[in-house]
Amino acid sequence: KVHKPVNTPCVCDNKDRCRALVEYLLKESLEDKPYYDTFFSHEEDYVPPVTVMQKIDSNHKKLMKGDDKFYMLSINPSQDEAAHLIRKVTGKQVTEFEQLTVEEQEKVIHELKNYSRNCMDLYAENFRREKIKSGKDLVYFGRVETERHYRNSDEEVKEGQAKSGDRKPGLQLHVHIIVSRNDVTQTVRLSPLARSKGSFNELNGKKVMVGFEHMEWKSRCADRFISMYGYKATHK
Secondary structure (H helix, E strand, C coil): CEECHHHCCCCCCCCCCCHHHHHHHCCCCCCCCCCCCCEECCCCCCECHHHHHHHHHCCCCCCCCCCCCEEEEEECCCHHHHHHHHHHHHCCCCCCHHHCCHHHHHHHHHHHHHHHHHHHHHHHHCCCCCCCCCHHHCCEEEEEECCCECCCCCHHHHCCCCCCCCECCCCCCEEEEEEECECCCCCCECCCCCCCCCEEEEECCEEEEECCCHHHHHHHHHHHHHHHHCCCCCCC
């Protein structure tokens, strides 16, 4: 899923530095989960928040003041998919992440990072740009989260069944991604919010495809989950 800045709590826009978004994504307490790492990249499992901010905020070459500098994406397995992934990794059938041992939780998080990297390969491919072949061509950082919490807008809160801030039950594994507008060479601009999907513009004398098809990316990520983990989807 591609998130618009206005829909991200504590983040007013994505046209400046990414500090507010990084701090928002660090909301899960590290003290409660001593094994819980910070961020990961396409090739590294452990990336400190300060490095995330430095890498994203220094990847702005040729972008104007009013241009988007980064985007937030999320990878959201269903509870059934999360349960299947956990079974594949640990051999256990659970309904809450806390039912796993710390070692098992680490293994599941590690595998979810691997799946996320596959999704970012597909994200890169989805732009259909000559220089962009895989996630290695992007500047991005992800963070696995194991909980979701109710908000005032949720029906359960409106109906008095839950309070805002309460933890949602069940398996709530998901991944947030911060990805730079520029590619790693800072010569190609990539916007998942671009319209005119599938059309062509002329750039430096060459025709290049513009736009990003959200549903195609979502569908290919779902197919990749099936192929990686032998998941039998009940519906697509």
